[in-house]
Amino acid sequence: MSIRTSVKQMLVRQQDKKYEAELAKLRVTYAQWAAEQEKKIAETVVTEIGERAGLAEFVIYRQQKGQLAENAVERINAYFVKHPEAEIVYGDEDLLSENGERVIPWFKPCWAPDTYRAFFYVGSVVAVRSRLLQKLGEPGAVTEGESTGREIVFSKAEEIRPLMDRLFLAAGGFERGCHTIGHLEEVLFHGTFGTAGIGLQGPAETSREKAEDEQNPWEEYRTAAESAKLSVELAAKAAEEARELFARELRVSVIIPSKDNPSVLGKCLRSLTQRPEGSVPVEILLIDNGSNEENRKKTEQLVEEIRTAGTPIRYVYEPAEFNFSTMCNRGAELADGKLLLFLNDDIELCENDWLDKMVSRALQPYVGSVGLKLYYPDSVKIQHDGIVNLPVGPVHKLQFMEDDRSYYFGRNRFTQDCVAVTGACLLIRTEVFREAGGFREVLRVAYNDVELGFRLLEMGYYNVVWNDRFAYHHESLSRGSDESPEKMQRLVQERELLYQMHPQFRGEDPFYPKGLNREGLDSRVVPAYLTDRNVLQEPFWKRGLPGGEELQKIRRDNCLMARVETAGPERIQGYSVILGDDNACYEKHLLLIPCGETEGQDVWSMQLMPAYRQELEENLPDQKNVALGGFCVLREGEQLPAGNYTIAVLVVNRVSKLKLWNTTGKYLTVELPAAKE
Incomplete structure (x- = not known):
């Protein structure tokens, strides 16, 4: 073995020891965390x-x-x-x-x-x-x-x-x-x-999920x-509810916003109308804000097919700029049913009694909105199981998780109350929807369903998601992975508007216990103590790259898996992993690369502190030393020029000096500071 190889191996061992020491500081058992909490409580x-x-x-x-x-x-x-x-x-x-x-x-x-x-x-x-x-x-x-x-x-x-x-x-x-x-x-x-x-056998700390x-x-x-x-x-009480359900002259008005999507819409409408006799009757209001002529004709043919089959349906064609809230409110104005079902045109309903189940719960006087568990198409991969409101904003916990087992005390198995349900499939009594004032039309694209859920809670109602019935949501699994700066900026602005309307819900969710992880955005539901030692990193941006090199001269490589889960006004949060190498040997830097009108200006960088992410070592068992691959950088106090930035990660191997970088597919918008009054 050459001296050079021996020195390299020694340096790698040193980095591994430093990694293990850092991991030991950030990893904590429940018993240790609980002892600290009990001391404070006492x-x-x-x-x-x-x-x-x-x-x-x-x-x-x-x-x-x-x-x-x-x-x-x-x-x-x-x-x-x-x-x-x-x-x-x-x-x-x-x-x-x-x-x-x-x-x-x-x-x-x-x-x-x-x-x-x-x-x-x-x-x-x-x-x-x-x-x-x-x-x-x-x-x-x-x-x-x-x-x-x-x-x-x-x-x-x-x-x-x-x-x-x-x-x-x-x-x-x-x-x-x-x-x-x-x-x-x-x-x-x-x-x-x-x-x-x-009975329960074995150490629970290491077999938590099985337990x-x-x-x-x-x-x-x-x-x-x-x-x-x-x-x-x-x-x-349950028997009385069932009698009342079938005693009323019930009708559900199904409101479907749709544009230029006749093939997917057809699947939605057919699944909606294929229900057995004796089910709650429906009328359909299809709200189209401007399909092209070809798709309009296809939609009209589809509407006639549904009408001929015996289901009342009305096609409302009113060209206008896209506004999901306005389209839903327009449908509600025209509805005759005692209940309103807001449905995306890419929803495919399953199981015959799904609507009857939802209606039976929506009729409860204390219930606001009712949602349904949604899967990605042709799978049992969860897309929606109720909305959770975290400090980073509203999220879909359990999204992308396989529904082949029970998660955190049956969260995906039992009917659950939650802060809100997705507007992709939302049932509500007409009188309650009108009492609440409908969807807020200032929220044109995002968070209108969350805002409605918040408002219903403030009015004393409960929002419910049914977990023993499901539908397919034909939403792209990769949607949002490479949003434009403009879309990201709009999303951030609408999220901020949401919390301006409901400041008491900023970072708060009474149905999601504070003992569960509220900082990490991994889809699982896990106890907060697992990441209790992570530190929210203060921003310390420097102009240019470490070492002063130009980005064009550094290799961009997909072996660097870099992800940003949120890039909002409060924080930039995500993780990075170097595939096929020892992650303990790498120093990591977050990069902001000007894009759009500011493209070509200086890149900004800051060295990242490691954050423990248990799911990385669980999901990547064949990769070495990845558990400290997380990061979370606060936005407050940052000093950056206004503009749009592509978020990227640069890594430097401390032993070989190899440098790699890759984008995260996310963007950050920095606005000029508000003028002081």
């Missing part, structure tokens, strides 16, 4: 007890196999004292391994009535005020003068479910604008393996929610 509890003297009268119902967390009674009491309107409160939980280590956290949403109907997600510990128990004549209520926080133990979820159904009903949990059921976003219970009668899927220790909480186990009250 200090908070002492402060709150001192500031809020007083005792609430309540009873705690808890699972037998496990134990209440430290200070759980005090935390619950403090919550009830702070929230006098609350009648019921539940908390998060986790498991204790055989060696006593805390594993598998179960973080829960705010009160979600439709999720509760599908899945007893409140779980192993629920506290109920005595006054509610006394109101229902239930035994075990704490009376004045007795110690608060009496514990009632249950061994199986099915034992407690009927009582809980009655309590949540009595507390107004299935009414519009419920504020009497609270979620304490803290771990209040430590279960043991086999908590719900199901949550095949051996879910809380499996019985799901089965306890099946219709055969519903309480008398909820079963009667």
Whole structure:
């Protein structure tokens, strides 16, 4: 072996050691993270007890196999004292391994009535005020003068479910604008393996996904929610809903915006009309904002085919600039149905009873909009499963994930409440849509469906996504991978307008627990502790490239896989991986390359700090040292010339000095700072 080769190997080993040390600092186990959180909570509890003297009268119902967390009674009491309107409160939980280590956290949403109907997600510990128990004549209520926080133990979820159904009903949990059921976003219970009668083997920290899927220790909480186990009250309520559904003279007005897309539209219309007799009747309003003459004729032929087959359909041809909100509102103005179904022309419906299922839920007085799980065509790859609102903006969690297994406690299996559902398939009662004022036409292309969802929540309604029925969405899998600067700028502007309309939702989603990852944009739903050590990097842009070289003289190579997931006004976030090489040896730089009117001006660069991205090492097991391939750069405080920029990544091998670069397919628009008044 030559001296040169030996030196190179030694340098590579040094880089690998540095990588392992950095990885150890950024990677944290749930037990470590939980211990830090508990310390903070303990200090908070002492402060709150001192500031809020007083005792609430309540009873705690808890699972037998496990134990209440430290200070759980005090935390619950403090919550009830702070929230006098609350009648019921539940908390998060986790498991204790055989060696006593805390594993598998179960973080829960705010009160979600439709999720509760599908899945007893409140779980192993629920506290109920005595006054509610006394109101229902239930035994075990704490009376004045007795110690608060009496514990009632249950061994199986099915034992407690009927009582809980009655309590949540009595507390107004299935009414519009419920504020009497609270979620304490803290771990209040430590279960043991086999908590719900199901065994769990092996270290949960390394088999988390398997545990949550095949051996879910809380499996019985799901089965306890099946219709055969519903309480008398909820079963009667469900039967009443079904009777009301078929007693009304219902009609659903299906509103489909479409232009120059007759072939895909035909598939949509045929799937919509191929439903069995006895199904909820529909009328179709096809809103065309200016198809060319050839496509207009094809669409008219298609409309006549549907009309001849017996389905009422109206073709509204009104040439105008594209505005999705305006087209939908125009259809709603012409609709006669008691419910409105907004449908993209590239949706292909599946299963005969999908609409009846959606209608049965939309008729609930507390429900706003209802959506459907959407797949990419000819697959079980998820496109939509409810919208999640994160600090980077509204996203589709589980997008591109295969629907062949259960994710994070059945998120893709059970009916879920969420902040919004996609306008590609959205059902709503006509009276509710008009009460809300329709779609906001200032949001011409994007986020109009999210804005409607936010508004419905503010009005006290719940938005629901059905997960046991699906449709195909013939949206390109690569759509948005190479947007123009103009489209990116419009998207950013409409997102900012969304949050100007609803500032309280900026970065907030009550149905997406704060214990789950809110910074990363990988499609999975995973606990936040996995990336808790990542640092949001301050911007420090320098004119030119490191070393002063010209970009044209550096090799552009697709072996550098560079992706940007968001390039908004708050941050630039993404990851990069060098395929086929040791990533520990590379220094990475983010590049902004002027484009459009500013093309040819100076490139700007900044060295990237590594961020831990667990999914990279999971998804690229054949690549070396990729877990620290993430990055997240804040926008606030950056000093850049106004203009449009192509975002790229440059990497430099510290050992061989090899330099490579590649674009990310994303753009950034820097605007002039607003003038001071």
